[in-house]
Amino acid sequence: MSHSSVIVIDDEKSIRDVLKQLLELEGYEVFCYGDANAALNNLVATRVVAAYKFDAFQLGAIVQDSENLDGSKSGTGYLVSASYKAGSWVPKIQLGRDTSKLRHAEEATQWTFDTDYILDKQTNLYALVTQLDLESDDDTSIAVGMKYKF
Numbered sequence: 001m002s003h004s005s006v007i008v009i010d011d012e013k014s015i016r017d018v019l020k021q022l023l024e025l026e027g028y029e030v031f032c033y034g035d036a037n038a039a040l041n042n043l044v045a046t047r048v049v050a051a052y053k054f055d056a057f058q059l060g061a062i063v064q065d066s067e068n069l070d071g072s073k074s075g076t077g078y079l080v081s082a083s084y085k086a087g088s089w090v091p092k093i094q095l096g097r098d099t100s101k102l103r104h105a106e107e108a109t110q111w112t113f114d115t116d117y118i119l120d121k122q123t124n125l126y127a128l129v130t131q132l133d134l135e136s137d138d139d140t141s142i143a144v145g146m147k148y149k150f
Contacts, residue, residue: 005028005029005030005031005105006023006028006029006030006031007030007031007032007033008020008023008030008031008032008033009032009033009034009035009036010032010034011034011035013034016032016033016034017032019032020032029105042068042069043066043067043068043069043102044066044067044068044069045064045065045066045067046064046065046066047062047063047064047065048062048063048064049061049062050062056084056085056086057082057083057084058081058082058083058084058085059080059081059082060079060080060081060082061078061079061080061081062077062078062079063076063077063078064076064077064078066100066102067102068102073100073101073102074100074102075098075099075100075101075102075107076098076099076100077096077097077098077099077100078096078097078098079094079095079096079097080094080095080096081093081094081095088117088118088119089115089116089117089118090115090116090117090118090124091113091114091115092112092113092114092115092116093111093112093113093114094110094111094112094114095109095110095111096108096109096110096111096112097109097110098110106134106135106136107134107135108132108133108134109132109133110130110131110132110133111130111131112128112129112130112131113128113129114126114127114128114129115127115128121149122148122149122150123146123147123148123149124146124147125144125145125146125147126143126144126145126146126147127142127143127144128142128143128144129141129142130142130143
């Protein structure tokens with residue numbers, strides 16, 4: 001039984017085949033594709049998106065039901081978000097849940113807390129913390145940066 005899934009994307013079939021054999025020996029479920037479009041398009045998905053803005057508040061939600069092409073795996077992912085604009089500051093929170101097990105072997109929950117500082121129409125600074133909780137592992141990511149819209 002595999003403990004995790006791996007996607008191998010390479011345009012050389014011989015490289016894909018060798019990597020698949022090695023990873024399967026380590027217990028991974030391996031999916032091989034010749035290009036990224038083929039890998040991403042191996043799903044049938046239905047998505048509903050909603051957003052609501054009231055003054056400085058913004059709320060959003062996404063629900064996606066996905067199934068791989070052979071129908072052997074399926075599930076639903078959810079994401080809700082909220083933000084509040086206070087002058088140049090925009091704090092945000094997001095909560096996501098994925099039960100599909102399409103890209104990994106476990107259900108996942110994700111929390112993100114972040115804030116943007118808007119410098120002008122094209123530029124903002126941001127800082128965020130994301131907590132990803134899997135059934136057997138957890139991961140925390142921290143990022144700071146600047147976004148510039150050309």
